[in-house]
Amino acid sequence: MHDILVNLNNWFQSMGPLGLAINSCIESFFLLPPPDFLLIAMDLANPNKALLYALICTLASAIGGSIGYAIGFWGGRPAFRFLFKKHMSKLDSVEKMYKEYGSFAVFFSAFTPVPYKIFTIGSGILRMNFWKFFSVSLLGRGSRFFLVSLVLMFFGETVKKYLELVILAVTILIIVFCVIVYKKGKKKLRSEKSSNGSD
Secondary structure (H helix, E strand, O other): OHHHHHHHHHHHHHOOHHHHHHHHHHHOOOOOOOOHHHHHHHHHHOHHHHHHHHHHHHHHHHHHHHHHHHHHHHHHHHHHHHHOHHHHHHHHHHHHHHHHHOOHHHHHHHHOOOOHHHHHHHHHHOOOOHHHHHHHHHHHHHHHHHHHHHHHHHHOHHHHOOHHHHHHHHHHHHHHHHHHHHHHHHHHHHHHHHHHHHO
């Protein structure tokens, strides 16, 4: 399996930016290696094009996410079962996260190493508003890929081995911020409802 993934990565890399776009798009709804490995290799090879590569990754991944959404919307749970037979329980987890955090759940999956493809298809199955889904996907994927490219563009090889730690630290900060904003919004909504009820 490892050899297959390495060969796939090499094949995408041989096609340059087109391979990066294809990898980013398909990985958003199917079992392929994440485009991060290819993005890192291309950023290090051509630091002056790092932001272009991040943009390609972001747009292609968001388009792929939309395909995943359509698969979930039209194919439902049978489509999810066909693609992720061993991970059916994760759909329940996705549903719980939606109920608890709403669109933040999509942002979380788009930015972190959590399988984004499960959330793209799950979003279609659970009938999340498409434009909200697409916007949050674009924001999450863009934050992730531009962060990687910016760090490599400025620091190159010296920071490569610490890249995962940098992304993890930023991820934690963003999640904490999102949870705080979400809870404050929910608290404000409750107080407004209670004040309206007492009128």
